[in-house]
Amino acid sequence: MRKSVIALALAASLGATALPLQAADAEAPADASTDKESHKAKNLDAITVNAVPLNQQADQIVAPVAVLAGSALDDAKAGTLGETVSGIPGVQTTGLGKAVGRPVIRGMDGPRVAVLENGLGAQDVSNISQDHATSVEPFLADQIEVLKGPSTLLYGSGAIGGVVNVVDGRIPMRAPQNGFSGRAEGRYDSGTQGKTGLFRADAGDQQFALHVDGMRRDDGSYDIPGGTQANSQVKTTSGAVGASLLGDWGYLGMSVSRYMDKYGSPAEPGESDHGDHDHDHGHDHGAEPATIKLAQTRYDLKGGFNKPLPGIAKAEVSFGHNDYQHVEYEGETPATTFTTKANEGRLLFTHEPLAGWEGAFGVQYIHRDFAALGEETFVPATTTKAWGVFLTEQRHFGPIKLELGARTDRQTVTPNDQSRRRFSPSSFSAGASWRFAEQWHLSLNLDRAQRAPAEEELFSHGPHAASNSFEIGNPHLKKETANQAELALHYHGEFVEGKAAVYTNRYNDFIYLADTGEVEDGMPLRKWSQRNAKFRGAEAEATFHLAKNASGAWDLRVYGDTVRASLSDGGGNLPRIPAGRLGGQLSWSRDDLRASIGVVKYFAQNKIAEFETRTAGYTLVNAHAAWTFHNGERSQWEAFLDGSNLTNRKARLATSLFKNQVLMPGRSVSVGVRAFF
Template identity: 50%
Template sequence: MSSIFRVPGAAAPVFARAPLAAALALALSSFAAQAQQTATPPDSDSRHVHGSGLHAKDLDAVKVTASPFGSTADQLSRPTEVLSGEKLDEARAASLGETVAGMPGVQSSNFGPGVGRPIIRGMDGPRVAVMADGLSSADVSTVSQDHSPAIEPFLADQIEVLKGPSTLLYGSGAIGGAVNVVDGRIPETAVNGISGRAETRVDIGDKDGQTSMARVDVGNGGLTIHADGVYRNAKDYDTPEGRQANTFIDNKSGAIGASLAGDWGFVGMSVSRFNDSYGNPGEPGDLAAGERGVHLEMHQDRFELKGALNDPWGQGSGLRYSFGHTSYDHTEFEGEEVGTVFKKNANEGRVEATFAADNGWKTAVGVQGSDSTFQAIGEEAFVPRTDTKSVGVFAVAQNTWGAFSTDLGARIDQVKYDTETGLSPDYKPMSLSASFGFRLNDQWRLTANLDHAERAPAEEELFADGPHIATLAYEIGGNDLQKEKANQAELGLQYRNDWVDAKVSAYYNRYNNFIYLTDTGNQWYFDEEDEYLPIRQWTQGDAIFHGFEGEATFHLANNDRVGAWDLHVFGDTVRARLADGGNLPRISPARFGAQLRWEGDAWRASLGGTRYMKQDKVAVNETPTAGYTMVDAHLAYHIDAGSTSWEVFLDGNNLLNRDARVHTSFLKDDVMLPGRNGTFGVRVFF
């Protein structure tokens, strides 16, 4: 796997061709079949690991690693969703946002298929933390809407989405929620033998591309070595109205990790590289005239150290620690010329200790710190070089008394900026949280959450001063911006019996000093393009977010004659407005959907549709977006062959070939989603 990495300037890609990944998958599975003497299906096979019986697709029993106490999703009072197993396999997409966008309350930004950042309950950008195994992704995806997160969803073991303020554990950048991608690059439990998975897929119809991945863990019961890699190449896609120019993707990523693990805990390290190249369809150029469009080339090197001690202070206690160093840069090319280079170097560390008392209380205390330097060089350097230092301390506690449970927590941070322009503001955001759960009986459970969360303004909100070509505006930061403060209340209700799993929640969030970008009414002359750009100013005002979301899975049948039949329905809506009047821009539209799913001995299939409603509650100078319906289908055939499992699958998307524009995108008037398309592929687990 040494070919995963290259010396800067050399040309040695990860899995330079898809057939290489397929060949690697076959070789690994063959080796695994010889190494394993058992006929038991492998643990890497999600079909056999997650669930059985009526609740085969219910992921609430999966452990949430973002919880300091190792709780499962159904034990938490806070709104948490986990995507793993077969559902994750069916949802995997080129971007993180698109992968998680099927969850209630979660949608995706869109700046072409190469860019998709999660939007949680209408919140995005610096309000939603994106993490890899609990540490920040340390990219610059919050600086501009055309910047992609440096996360590869095809390598995720599971993806955890924390909805609502999650600042207690992850700092002020999670005031709207957090998405944690668990990739297992540092194995936390020992592997004895060899295990892993591989996949190769090709796109058909209105999409033309391929993705191949492989990962392997080899161990002797103490030392475990991990390696993974992904190669993705996609050409411009088609829409119902024709070709969408400059929507290509060329992605290569991979990692090597190792750990020592036992009953005492584990300690390990990993090194990874993420390379991504993609087009900006908002500036497609004209290939017929020899003019290439704007495209971005991204590189990130990441080094991580992580470990844990089990029961260091008695049964139920623990100590976890992690450190990450990231070196990131991406270049925005205007045709063949370099336009702007963005660079970021970041260090982040975290230590967390947990305790268990005889009276049932579980507590966790921790400290988290980071130090980063960001700079932009070139014509779109609208944010000055900025050094950012932050440190936070937090404490959370949990207890259960019969049918009643509670989670309490507090955190305080210090965030300090130092810019080359001489500005050096600092902030001390504080967060408090109380969550309660009450089990009315074996079927019903009621939850309530009260949160006060604060956020320090981000670099672009404070210091922007220049043309931001991605949004076609001249942006001016607010040097005197105050802390953003959110007060949220949420009620949830869950019901479960042998035939249905259901949950609904409603929330109300009042923001003080909400930071947003507003038009000043003035214009700036952009001489390079001989046009005027609107001047927009980062400012503050009070805002209100409230919404509703729910989902239910009805287990219609489950027997040897007809197989297992499930009907899943869901819906969500969010309303966001300024307290003194006026709507906030680019808020996710309401939607509802349903999916009918069948599973037999070797087959599984599903057919579903999601209706995105018209979004006409728009801000000043924002246009409405028409609604649309997306229909998708999945078909898979699964084979257990001793210690190896195989799966052949076919997925279909936008089967009705509908015109679809993403309201949350700055490019919605110019860029459409792909038309009718499908994916055919093969997976192997060993």
């Protein structure tokens, strides 16, 4: 870890801070990104961020934010949302093979990181256990937005660690240029002998717009150094239809989407385990491998209305209904079924400028019914209801921009066999940005955020074979409170642009899953516990524009991050904290060609909790290449070649419950074709 801190200091001194990955031109609306030019790499500053009010661009937001779009998103897309965003400084992933990976933001994961689709919660059960996949498909995204640090102000208790918002344009907000646009892609992956195909089409005029998309992925068990990771196959199907009424008054639309996933748990391969035998690859509680079959149907309504009332510049309404189910199988026998039925609504009003202040206020409502049925029902059926009201304001004072916000919630959690719990979390934030020179600005963010415990933290009790845990909750847990401060320095120059940030987060009554060292039903016994804790970390990124001449455009991106998390009063380290890392990527483009090669070093994670094993360091080498072989007036075709872990290193995620049983994928090469029309 000491090496990673030194490396971060060097990276920061080179140019101080970066804007995560290049992104698409925000002058093309996010939901119209199928236009053939809009996928090209542009500067992140031009991207409009949908997850915050006031249609702000990324460089106008004081709070830490990162956006993936355009060709940078094309190159980063992976089978899981966590892996897709894991190249952003401060963001890593949990992992269970190629099917499961949830984002980890500055050491926070699970119920502290909100996964959203177009501003509303995914409402799956991926936060309950690390073997549960998210129901959001990154391959169909137009852009992916990451809010780092507490975002409870806008999205409530479950966003105390951050937000990942996937924008896919399934409800059109405007008609595409020239009345029609679309994209399609097909790829083959050598590491899984897998195939992925997708399409998207948008059509409309000034009064009506229609959207349709679909995706299919079929991957076999993936290669690892020295063999194959048994029971790591995955099949995914996703699709949606959406339509909107349009006019000068705004828009109103709805969509229906379906997501289906069937994947194996490589932590439970059964007797078929024939992977990397120098470690224990699976605690075989039965002879049959464990698989999960997931299905979700989602109905969304969304509208934006211009100047509906005096003093209100815009009113936005969003409503989503989700019907989710996944079944865990032991071989062909159903073992446990998880279901959720959830309704979520948001109403956001942007007011006209008032005494120099610009801002928005709103209300959010969530009703969620969760149930688990079967032989391993480790969380009881629970109903969660929550109301929240929030306000956010901003104003410029010369070179200083000030952002203020507040939110209060009322939440009840009612299990079917225990007493109801009520919580009233409140959050406050203040941020300031000082542009003290043309190319420099300094930002400071202070947050006080609270989170109500999730149902699994309160009420779990029993075995869960797919995650290889016997979990025991604590129904007497209190709400946790985070007090975070972040200081960041930004630089935007012709030769280099970047960002460096340091932060500290002191938690009162932090909730965590502690290993006990005991075994119950042949599984590690883990208990949900609560103590004060402290997180502190740093991240930096810089992009150097080395040359732009007849040989092409050459850019060098360097980045790194580190986070340290421990219990207060000498209580030791917190478990499953990301390892520090340092990476670099050299990119080149000329005319219809672009290519890049990147190296990222993950340092060993030796700052571990009691009964947790250390994670060895490793280095990954990745590469991308693309050739635009047809660039017509109405269409553009691109062939691409992507390579990951090209040196075939053994790699284990420090964030994963399954790091001792499951390796990350080995060497893999993907080849495919994209079309934009």
